[in-house]
Amino acid sequence: MTTEQTQSIQVEDDRSGLGIETLRRAIADNLFYLQGKWPEIATLNDFYMALANTVRDRLMPRWLNTIRNYRRSEVRVVAYLSAEFLLGPHLGIKLINLGIEELVRQAVADSGLALEDLLAQEEEPGLGNGGLGRLAACYMESLATLEIPAIGYGIRYEFGIFDQELRDGWQVEVTDKWLQYGNPWEIPRPESAVMVRFGGRTEAYTDDEGAYRVRWIPARVVKGVPYDTPIVGYYVNTTNTLRLWRAEAAESFNFQAFNQGDYYGAVDQKIYSENLTKVLYPNDEPLQGKQLRLEQQYFFVSCALQDMIRLHRGAGGDLRQFHQKFAVQLNDTHPAVAVAELMRLLVDEHRLPWDAAWEVSQSTFGFTNHTLLPEALEKWPLPLFGSLLPRHLEIIYEINQRFLDQARVHFLGDSQKLAQLSLIDESGERYVRMAHLACVGSHAINGVAELHSELLKQTVLKDFYQLWPQKFQNKTNGVTPRRWLLLCNPRLSQLITEHIGTDWVCQLEQLRQLEAYAEDREFQRQWRQIKRAVKQDLADHIQQTLNIAINPDSLFDIQVKRIHEYKRQHLNVLHIITLYNRIRRNPDIDIVPRTFIFGGKAAPGYIMAKLMIKVITSVAEVVNNDPQVCDRIKVVFLPDYNVTNSQPVYPAADLSEQISTAGKEASGTGNMKFSLNGALTIGTLDGANVEIRQAVGAENFFLFGLTIEEVQQLQESGYNPWDYYNRTPDLKEAINLINSGFFSHGNRELFKPLVDSLVYDDPYLLLADYSAYIDCQDTVGQRFRETDTWTRMSILNSARMGYFSSDRAIREYCQDIWHVTPISVQLKPYVQADA
Numbered sequence: 090m091t092t093e094q095t096q097s098i099q100v101e102d103d104r105s106g107l108g109i110e111t112l113r114r115a116i117a118d119n120l121f122y123l124q125g126k127w128p129e130i131a132t133l134n135d136f137y138m139a140l141a142n143t144v145r146d147r148l149m150p151r152w153l154n155t156i157r158n159y160r161r162s163e164v165r166v167v168a169y170l171s172a173e174f175l176l177g178p179h180l181g182i183k184l185i186n187l188g189i190e191e192l193v194r195q196a197v198a199d200s201g202l203a204l205e206d207l208l209a210q211e212e213e214p215g216l217g218n219g220g221l222g223r224l225a226a227c228y229m230e231s232l233a234t235l236e237i238p239a240i241g242y243g244i245r246y247e248f249g250i251f252d253q254e255l256r257d258g259w260q261v262e263v264t265d266k267w268l269q270y271g272n273p274w275e276i277p278r279p280e281s282a283v284m285v286r287f288g289g290r291t292e293a294y295t296d297d298e299g300a301y302r303v304r305w306i307p308a309r310v311v312k313g314v315p316y317d318t319p320i321v322g323y324y325v326n327t328t329n330t331l332r333l334w335r336a337e338a339a340e341s342f343n344f345q346a347f348n349q350g351d352y353y354g355a356v357d358q359k360i361y362s363e364n365l366t367k368v369l370y371p372n373d374e375p376l377q378g379k380q381l382r383l384e385q386q387y388f389f390v391s392c393a394l395q396d397m398i399r400l401h402r403g404a405g406g407d408l409r410q411f412h413q414k415f416a417v418q419l420n421d422t423h424p425a426v427a428v429a430e431l432m433r434l435l436v437d438e439h440r441l442p443w444d445a446a447w448e449v450s451q452s453t454f455g456f457t458n459h460t461l462l463p464e465a466l467e468k469w470p471l472p473l474f475g476s477l478l479p480r481h482l483e484i485i486y487e488i489n490q491r492f493l494d495q496a497r498v499h500f501l502g503d504s505q506k507l508a509q510l511s512l513i514d515e516s517g518e519r520y521v522r523m524a525h526l527a528c529v530g531s532h533a534i535n536g537v538a539e540l541h542s543e544l545l546k547q548t549v550l551k552d553f554y555q556l557w558p559q560k561f562q563n564k565t566n567g568v569t570p571r572r573w574l575l576l577c578n579p580r581l582s583q584l585i586t587e588h589i590g591t592d593w594v595c596q597l598e599q600l601r602q603l604e605a606y607a608e609d610r611e612f613q614r615q616w617r618q619i620k621r622a623v624k625q626d627l628a629d630h631i632q633q634t635l636n637i638a639i640n641p642d643s644l645f646d647i648q649v650k651r652i653h654e655y656k657r658q659h660l661n662v663l664h665i666i667t668l669y670n671r672i673r674r675n676p677d678i679d680i681v682p683r684t685f686i687f688g689g690k691a692a693p694g695y696i697m698a699k700l701m702i703k704v705i706t707s708v709a710e711v712v713n714n715d716p717q718v719c720d721r722i723k724v725v726f727l728p729d730y731n732v733t734n735s736q737p738v739y740p741a742a743d744l745s746e747q748i749s750t751a752g753k754e755a756s757g758t759g760n761m762k763f764s765l766n767g768a769l770t771i772g773t774l775d776g777a778n779v780e781i782r783q784a785v786g787a788e789n790f791f792l793f794g795l796t797i798e799e800v801q802q803l804q805e806s807g808y809n810p811w812d813y814y815n816r817t818p819d820l821k822e823a824i825n826l827i828n829s830g831f832f833s834h835g836n837r838e839l840f841k842p843l844v845d846s847l848v849y850d851d852p853y854l855l856l857a858d859y860s861a862y863i864d865c866q867d868t869v870g871q872r873f874r875e876t877d878t879w880t881r882m883s884i885l886n887s888a889r890m891g892y893f894s895s896d897r898a899i900r901e902y903c904q905d906i907w908h909v910t911p912i913s914v915q916l917k918p919y920v921q922a923d924a
C-alpha cells in the first residue's frame with residue numbers, strides 16, 4: 090500500500106478519535122476491513138455494522154477500565170440474574186450515553202448517509218417477553234449510570250421472542266433471527282467457558298479427613314460460553330457487562346462414537362447441547378414438564394455462580410466472604426435454583442460446612458417477585474427435577490427439613506401451615522416450589538409496586554411474611570429516562586431542556602420545575618405543537634406501513650403491551666364497539682375523533698389471547714371501512730410490537746390504557762413511559778397506577794373500576810356476568826354485535842369462545858367494570874376538547890413522574906438490599922496486561 094492509501098483509510102491508533110473526519114474515516118475503514126466492502130457495493134446493513142464497530146471501539150477504554158476497576162478493588166458487585174434481558178436496539182442509546190450522537194450524525198452525513206436509516210438497520214436483541222425483561226434492561230442501564238459495579242447474567246438465546254406477523258388479522262409467529270448478520274455488540278469469551286452437568290446420580294463417600302460427603306455423577310456435561318455486551322452509563326465512564334451464556338457441546342466431537350462409525354450419534358450430542366440455549370420460552374404458556382426450560386434455568390445459573398466464584402477466588406477472596414463480593418438478585422423465580430446450586434458449589438465442591446455455606450447463601454441472595462397470577466408461579470414436577478438435578482433435589486430436601494424445623498417452632502407445630510410453607514408441594518402430584526426456595530434462600534424479598542408488595546404479604550407469600558416480616562420490602566419499578574424520554578422523544582426532551590436545563594436526565598425529579606409552566610400559554614402551545622408533530626410522524630408511519638389513514642388531530646388512545654385476558658384489551662374493544670353503535674344509531678352525534686392503537690404479542694399457545702388479536706383486527710376492518718364512522722374512529726393494530734417499534738409510540742399517545750383487573754398487574758412500566766411523555770392515563774387502581782395517580786394528582790388521572798376489595802367481594806358473593814349483560818343495554822348490544830357475526834363476515838362461531846367466556850365466566854370482570862369504563866371514557870372525550878386543560882394535565886403528568894425513574898428504584902435496591910455504593914471509573918490510556 091502506498092503512503093497515500095494508508096492515510097486515506099487509517100484512523101488514530103487508539104481508535105478513540107472523535108473528530109468528525111476521524112469518525113468518517115473510521116467508518117470507511119471498518120467497512121473495508123471488517124465488512125469487506127467498499128461504499129458502492131455496501132448495503133445499508135454493512136454501513137450500520139461499520140458504524141456500530143466504530144462506536145464500539147470508542148467505548149472500549151471505558152469498558153476495560155471498568156472491568157479492571159472491579160477486579161482490583163474490594164468492591165461489592167451486584168449480580169443481576171435474569172432469564173430475560175429485553176435490551177432494545179443498542180446503537181441509539183449508546184450514542185446518547187456516550188454523548189456523541191451529533192458528531193456521529195454529522196460524520197455519517199458526510200459519508201452521504203442518514204443516521205436514522207442506519208439506526209433502523211439494527212435487529213434488536215429480543216431476549217425477553219415483556220415487562221420483566223425490559224425492567225432488567227432499564228436496571229442495567231441505571232446501574233451503569235449510577236456507577237454501581239454490576240454484572241448481568243442471562244442466556245444468549247439464538248432465537249429471541251418471535252416476530253409477529255398478521256395474516257388475515259391473525260397473529261403468525263416467525264422465528265426471530267437477530268443474529269443472522271452478526272452481532273457487533275458482543276465479545277465471545279471462550280477462554281472463560283465453564284462446564285455444567287445434568288442428570289445421573291449421586292453417591293456418598295468419605296473424604297480424606299473422614300467426613301461424609303456426596304458426589305454427583307452426571308449423565309452429561311454441557312459447556313457454557315460467555316458472550317459479553319457492554320452497558321454504557323450516561324455521561325460516566327462506567328460501562329458494565331452483561332454476560333450471556335451460550336450452550337455448546339463439551340467436546341465438539343464425541344470421538345468414541347465417531348470411531349465406532351456412529352457419526353450421526355456423535356453429532357446428535359452436539360446438537361442436543363446447543364439446543365439448550367436455542368430459544369426463549371414465551372411466557373403465559375404452561376411450562377410444567379418443559380424439561381428444556383428447567384435445563385436453561387439451571388444452565389445459566391450454574392454458569393453465573395461458577396463465574397462469580399472464579400472471579401472471587403481469582404482476586405484472592407475467601408468463599409466464606411463470597412456474599413461480601415457479590416450481591417445476587419433473583420429476577421423472579423426463573424433463577425431460583427441458584428439457591429441450591431450455590432449450596433452445592435460451596436458444600437460439595439469447596440467443602441464448606443453446611444451452616445457456613447447457608448449463611449453465605451442467605452446473605453447473598455435477594456428475590457424479586459413480579460406476579461401474583463397463580464398460573465405463573467413456577468413449580469417443577471419432582472420426578473423431572475430429580476432426574477435432571479439429583480443432587481439439587483437432595484440439597485433442597487435438606488434445606489426444607491431445616492427450614493420446617495424452624496417454622497415448626499414458630500407455628501407451634503401447625504401442620505397445615507407447614508405443608509403450605511414446604512418447598513415441596515405434596516397436595517397431589519409432588520412439585521418443587523421455586524418461589525418458596527427463593528424466599529427461604531434470600532435475605533430480602535420484594536414486590537414491584539406498593540400494592541403488589543402488600544398483596545404478596547397478604548396472599549401468595551403470607552405464611553413467609555408471618556415467619557419473616559423483616560425480609561419483606563417494596564421496590565416500585567422505574568424506567569430509564571435516557572431511553573424512554575431523551576432517545577424516544579428528542580423534540581420534547583429539547584423543549585424541556587430549554588426550560589429547565591439538562592439535569593433532569595439523571596435527576597428526573599427535576600422535571601417538577603415544569604409545573605411552573607403548566608399554565609403558561611406559550612409553553613402549552615409548544616407542548617401541543619410537539620405532541621402534534623410526533624403524532625404526525627406516527628400517522629405517516631402507519632400510512633406507509635399499514636396503508637391506514639389516521640387523523641393526527643384525533644385523540645390517540647393507545648394500549649400496547651402483551652395480549653392477556655387480565656390486561657383486558659377486549660374491554661377496550663367493547664368501548665370501540667359502543668362508540669360505533671352510538672354513531673350508527675345517531676350518525677350526526679358529536680363525538681371526539683379517536684384513533685385506537687393496539688400493539689402486543691400473544692403467547693403462541695394462548696388461544697384466547699390470539700382470538701383477542703383477531704377481534705381487534707376484525708373490528709378495525711369494519712370500522713375503518715365504514716364511511717359513516719371512519720372519520721371519527723380508526724382502529725390500528727401495530728404488528729410486531731417490540732422495543733424498537735415501541736419507541737415512536739409512547740411519545741405519540743394522548744391517552745394511555747392501563748385497564749387491568751385490580752389486583753392482577755404487579756406494576757406495569759408502560760404506564761410510566763406514557764405518562765413521562767405527557768399522555769394521560771385511564772386506569773384502574775392496580776399495580777403502579779395507584780402510585781402514578783398519587784404522584785400526578787387524582788385530577789390528572791382518569792380512574793375507573795372496581796377496587797381490589799370490591800373485586801374480592803364480588804367474587805366471593807358469586808359474580809354473575811350474565812346479569813350485567815342483561816341489565817346493561819349498551820353492553821348487550823356490543824356483545825350481541827360480535828356474536829352476530831357482524832365483524833366476522835357472518836361467521837357466528839369465530840368469536841364464540843370469547844363471547845361465551847365473557848357472559849358465562851368472565852374471570853377478569855370486564856362486564857362488571859364496563860359501565861364505569863364507558864363513563865370514564867366519556868369524561869376523557871369531553872376533557873380532550875378543553876385543549877388548554879388537557880395540555881396542562883399533560884404537562885403535569887410529565888412534571889410529576891420523577892419518582893418513576895429506574896435510577897430511583899436502583900438507588901433503593903442499593904441501599905436497602907444490596908448494600909453497595911458507587912465507584913467512579915478513571916480512564917487510563919490503556920489497560921495493562923497485568924491489571
Ligand code: AZC
Pocket residue numbers: 218219220221222224372459460465537566754755756757758776
Ligand atoms: C411483569 C408484570 O406483569 C408487570 O406488571 C411488571 O411491571 C413487570 O413484570 C416488571 O416488574 N411480569 C412479567 O413480565 N413476567 C414474566 C414472567 O414475564
